[in-house]
Amino acid sequence: xxxxxxxxxxxxxxxxxxxxxxxxxxxxxxxxxxxxxxxxxxxxxxxxxxxxxxxxxxxxxxxxxxxxxxxxxxxxxxxxxxxxxxxxxxxxxxxxxxxxxxxxxxxxxxxxxxxxxxxxxxxxxxxxxxxxxxxxxxxxxxxxxxxxxxxxxxxxxxxxxxxxxxxxxxxxxxxxxxxxxxxxxxxxxxxxxxxxxxxxxxxxxxxxxxxxxxxxxxxxxxxxxxxx
Amino acid sequence: xxxxxxxxxxxxxxxxxxxxxxxxxxxxxxxxxxxxxxxxxxxxxxxxxxxxxxxxxxxxxxxxxxxxxxxxxxxxxxxxxxxxxxxxxxxxxxxxxxxxxxxxxxxxxxxxxxxxxxxxxxxxxxxxxxxxxxxxxxxxxxxxxxxxxxxxxxxxxxxxxxxxxxxxxxxxxxxxxxxxxxxxxxxxxxxxxxxxxxxxxxxxxxxxxxxxxxxxxxxxxxxxxxxxxxxxxxxxxxxxxxxxxxxxxxxxxxxxxxxxx
Amino acid sequence: xxxxxxxxxxxxxxxxxxxxxxxxxxxxxxxxxxxxxxxxxxxxxxxxxxxxxxxxxxxxxxxxxxxxxxxxxxxxxxxxxxxxxxxxxxxxxxxxxxxxxxxxxxxxxxxxxxxxxxxxxxxxxxxxxxxxxxxxxxxxxxxxxxxxxxxxxxxxxxxxxxxxxxxxxxxxxxxxxxxxxxxxxxxxxxxxxxxxxxxxxxxxxxxxxxxxxxxxxxxxxxxxxxxxxxxxxxxxxxxxxxxxxxxxxxxxxxxxxxxxxxxxxxxxxxxxxxxxxxxxxxxxxxxxxxxxxxxxxxxxxxxxxxxxxxxxxxxxxxxxxxxxxxxxxxxxxxxxxxxxxxxxxxxxxxxxxxxxxxxxxxxxxxxxxxxxxxxxxxxxxxxxxxxxxxxxxxxxxxxxxxxxxxxxxxxxxxxxxxxxxxxxxxxxxxxxxxxxxxxxxxxxxxxxxxxxxxxxxxxxxxxxxxxxxxxxxx
Numbered sequence: 001x002x003x004x005x006x007x008x009x010x011x012x013x014x015x016x017x018x019x020x021x022x023x024x025x026x027x028x029x030x031x032x033x034x035x036x037x038x039x040x041x042x043x044x045x046x047x048x049x050x051x052x053x054x055x056x057x058x059x060x061x062x063x064x065x066x067x068x069x070x071x072x073x074x075x076x077x078x079x080x081x082x083x084x085x086x087x088x089x090x091x092x093x094x095x096x097x098x099x100x101x102x103x104x105x106x107x108x109x110x111x112x113x114x115x116x117x118x119x120x121x122x123x124x125x126x127x128x129x130x131x132x133x134x135x136x137x138x139x140x141x142x143x144x145x146x147x148x149x150x151x152x153x154x155x156x157x158x159x160x161x162x163x164x165x166x167x168x169x170x171x172x173x174x175x176x177x178x179x180x181x182x183x184x185x186x187x188x189x190x191x192x193x194x195x196x197x198x199x200x201x202x203x204x205x206x207x208x209x210x211x212x213x214x215x216x217x218x219x220x221x222x223x224x225x226x227x228x
Numbered sequence: 229x230x231x232x233x234x235x236x237x238x239x240x241x242x243x244x245x246x247x248x249x250x251x252x253x254x255x256x257x258x259x260x261x262x263x264x265x266x267x268x269x270x271x272x273x274x275x276x277x278x279x280x281x282x283x284x285x286x287x288x289x290x291x292x293x294x295x296x297x298x299x300x301x302x303x304x305x306x307x308x309x310x311x312x313x314x315x316x317x318x319x320x321x322x323x324x325x326x327x328x329x330x331x332x333x334x335x336x337x338x339x340x341x342x343x344x345x346x347x348x349x350x351x352x353x354x355x356x357x358x359x360x361x362x363x364x365x366x367x368x369x370x371x372x373x374x375x376x377x378x379x380x381x382x383x384x385x386x387x388x389x390x391x392x393x394x395x396x397x398x399x400x401x402x403x404x405x406x407x408x409x410x411x412x413x414x415x416x417x418x419x420x421x422x423x424x425x426x427x428x429x430x431x432x433x434x435x436x437x438x439x440x441x442x443x444x445x446x447x448x449x450x451x452x453x454x455x456x457x458x459x460x461x462x463x464x465x466x467x468x469x470x471x472x473x474x475x476x477x478x479x480x481x482x483x484x485x486x487x488x489x
Numbered sequence: 490x491x492x493x494x495x496x497x498x499x500x501x502x503x504x505x506x507x508x509x510x511x512x513x514x515x516x517x518x519x520x521x522x523x524x525x526x527x528x529x530x531x532x533x534x535x536x537x538x539x540x541x542x543x544x545x546x547x548x549x550x551x552x553x554x555x556x557x558x559x560x561x562x563x564x565x566x567x568x569x570x571x572x573x574x575x576x577x578x579x580x581x582x583x584x585x586x587x588x589x590x591x592x593x594x595x596x597x598x599x600x601x602x603x604x605x606x607x608x609x610x611x612x613x614x615x616x617x618x619x620x621x622x623x624x625x626x627x628x629x630x631x632x633x634x635x636x637x638x639x640x641x642x643x644x645x646x647x648x649x650x651x652x653x654x655x656x657x658x659x660x661x662x663x664x665x666x667x668x669x670x671x672x673x674x675x676x677x678x679x680x681x682x683x684x685x686x687x688x689x690x691x692x693x694x695x696x697x698x699x700x701x702x703x704x705x706x707x708x709x710x711x712x713x714x715x716x717x718x719x720x721x722x723x724x725x726x727x728x729x730x731x732x733x734x735x736x737x738x739x740x741x742x743x744x745x746x747x748x749x750x751x752x753x754x755x756x757x758x759x760x761x762x763x764x765x766x767x768x769x770x771x772x773x774x775x776x777x778x779x780x781x782x783x784x785x786x787x788x789x790x791x792x793x794x795x796x797x798x799x800x801x802x803x804x805x806x807x808x809x810x811x812x813x814x815x816x817x818x819x820x821x822x823x824x825x826x827x828x829x830x831x832x833x834x835x836x837x838x839x840x841x842x843x844x845x846x847x848x849x850x851x852x853x854x855x856x857x858x859x860x861x862x863x864x865x866x867x868x869x870x871x872x873x874x875x876x877x878x879x880x881x882x883x884x885x886x887x888x889x890x891x892x893x894x895x896x897x898x899x900x901x902x903x904x905x906x907x908x909x910x911x912x913x914x915x916x917x918x919x920x921x922x923x924x925x926x927x928x929x930x931x932x933x934x935x936x937x938x939x940x941x942x943x944x945x946x947x948x949x950x951x952x953x954x955x956x957x958x959x960x961x962x963x
Contacts, residue, residue, distance in 0.1 A: 141772065
């Protein structure tokens with residue numbers, strides 16, 4: 001059987017004398033306690049400064065970043081109007097989105113469910129923002145169908161200020177708290193800006209197969225009973 | 229760093245001539261001797277040396293390479309230092325001999341002990357002897373090619389420039405892509421002549437664009453390759469080994485240039 | 490993919506005369522090379538991370554069987570179907586069977602070098618499936634019926650003008666007078682065409698940059714979004730990955746991700762890094778219904794057991810080829826198979842045999858730039874030298890080269906004979922040269938003098954003059 005043959009060859013390749021049980025124990029122990037990484041200087045700053053680093057890195061990756069301290073629906077509406085985009089959004093069942101005061105931006109139309117080919121704007125809520133490289137951590141599911149991140153031309157993502165962490169390791173810790181150790185969503189998407197390609201003569205073109213533009217809204221409205 | 233060591237005796241430096249210097253351009257060897265003596269060393273040239281063994285080593289012939297390694301190590305047994313006017317030969321002696329002889333514990337130990345005494349010429353003058361003033365004099369601009377082994381195996385980058393800058397009237401002008409391989413690579417230059425030519429053409433172009441009338445390097449293999457190309461192109465840029473300028477040994481024509489007589 | 494590694498020298502000669510290729514390659518120094526340098530400069534921890542990354546890969550390879558088993562267990566627990574394939578044929582057969590079981594007609598593909606290695610597309614097409622490459626570069630290659638020339642930027646060998654020509658030739662139902670002058674216009678055209686394919690695909694096939702044992706996940710690292718559309722929209726997602734892609738934990742993969750994009754394109758992270766774990770879950774409104782992982786050996790276990798084991802640390806960043814002066818001169822197609830440049834020079838003989846691929850590890854000056862930039866500290870020149878040793882030991886080197894080496898070795902190990910002979914040679918060549926400083930041509934030195942002059946010796950050897958002076962002085 002292919003599996004046994006391959007594993008057999010791999011085992012004998014190392015010429016080790018340790019018993020399989022010992023080696024399994026070592027591997028399991030290693031998984032439970034991976035080695036430490038040096039702190040990444042860029043995000044070894046006081047927590048309060050992380051959103052600024054996040055914004056700077058995301059902007060560098062050519063996402064449009066808005067800090068919204070007040071009405072999120074109004075921030076979204078303002079962005080769409082400035083950008084000349086239609087006020088039609090598709091989003092998932094995320095309660096943090098459902099709870100927003102949409103009446104504050106009455107011209108916005110919200111559709112629910114996975115993206116189809118013709119949705120112009122997708123709206124998602126991120127699990128976390130990762131400051132070290134201006135990256136959003138998105139989980140797939142009914143709250144955020146993964147197609148929302150890729151099919152619409154424009155992707156708007158809301159991330160809470162308090163959910164902006166420093167490093168990838170911090171984000172994985174958040175994920176473990178959210179889902180339990182070793183558990184993953186069907187997809188975890190780390191997204192660092194709009195889609196792009198440099199395949200044509202080495203020139204970077206923003207907007208390849210995924211979204212052409214990305215707007216990230218940093219939600220600073222916590223403590224005002226908005227979303228939970 | 230002082231010019232003379234704290235020891236009262238002058239260190240005994242065995243000059244590893246290199247097969248190319250020996251056959252094609254002995255003046256580089258004499259320039260090296262002049263510099264080593266200026267740095268307070270007594271120079272000997274063991275007769276039991278021929279070649280570092282790289283041609284065999286890089287062709288996959290470990291047996292011949294090993295034999296030459298043992299021969300070389302034996303030839304320099306009584307030297308405090310082994311100095312070569314070549315980054316690639318010094319690299320071979322210093323970084324590859326121990327690996328080459330790793331199978332035999334005794335030979336490996338000898339190789340390690342030997343390797344510890346090996347230095348490329350310019351880095352020896354600067355790092356070990358602390359030389360700050362060289363005997364040579366030169367007025368004008370020069371550009372410098374960083375030979376691959378010296379740069380990447382031995383970390384030689386600042387030392388040549390430091391010594392060149394100490395020569396009154398000499399200006400170092402950096403060429404573009406000074407760290408990029410010139411395409412010599414020993415047998416590569418004759419096994420893959422088309423590719424080697426493309427690489428040396430690029431190097432020659434960078435040298436001419438730098439605008440200096442003289443180019444220098446620390447490896448005669450690179451120099452013969454580059455000078456041969458510049459000569460074929462009818463370029464006025466001259467090529468010498470850095471030791472020649474540092475030692476003031478400029479009576480012989482530059483590499484590939486016709487003799488005056 | 491059928492190798493043309495045996496004709497490397499001829500391939501290279503053709504490449505050197507190819508004006509479009511040379512124009513395209515000219516962009517490397519200011520492009521990918523400069524970009525990596527800038528990204529590295531912005532991350533002070535870069536060198537430390539290289540060391541940690543190398544150690545992670547070494548540790549994983551030392552315990553590969555364990556991490557593979559743990560990975561399999563966790564992937565299955567998440568609903569994945571895991572298949573093991575010894576070689577190309579096994580992998581192709583498994584994938585075709587999965588497609589047939591799904592009644593697939595249209596298959597979309599994300600970029601996968603492993604799929605090139607096993608010749609997947611032709612196999613599926615021969616079975617009547619429509620296979621659509623969705624990575625822009627791979628799509629262009631598909632319509633040109635050409636192989637990739639680089640493992641990250643597959644059409645780095647093409648100019649914009651060539652792509653425009655290809656699109657006009659292929660997309661016949663579009664208005665001929667349409668504008669295709671800007672890169673963005675070309676990208677947009679591909680976007681429209683491929684969008685339709687994404688939405689009608691039955692099966693989506695991707696590779697995996699890494700597989701994570703801890704969670705049973707596969708990762709793809711992309712910029713275009715095509716990989717994600719490929720794997721999310723089809724009913725079935727198939728991942729094809731070689732067994733050396735396994736990494737123990739999320740933390741370990743974070744170290745490698747920090748190195749990968751920076752080394753490859755100079756980005757801190759690509760636009761999309763996607764971790765996939767199993768098929769659609771209850772309540773998932775989208776995603777594939779079935780998720781298959783094909784674990785391919787195809788020579789990796791042999792490499793693991795060999796002196797070339799270190800090459801398995803490779804994370805496919807392509808920094809080595811971006812910085813290689815030989816690759817920069819001849820491009821990727823000259824190497825004749827899937828993996829070009831320095832990594833190809835070491836991996837290819839290991840996968841298709843040194844007998845076929847001897848040219849590749851020989852076509853190097855050992856300048857060492859590849860090793861200097863490899864994020865995993867793979868000793869590429871040293872491994873190429875080991876291939877040359879294998880070639881020599883197996884007597885695959887030409888008899889002329891072996892004879893020349895033998896003769897030279899006989900002289901070099903007899904110092905007195907050597908000094909005598911070189912003394913004669915120096916004199917003779919000096920006489921032959923006369924007043925000239927160099928030879929424009931010299932019998933037996935044709936390889937050299939074809940393109941350059943050969944400097945003439947000064948006339949006497951150093952040993953000769955030195956010993957004469959010493960004797961004169963004493």
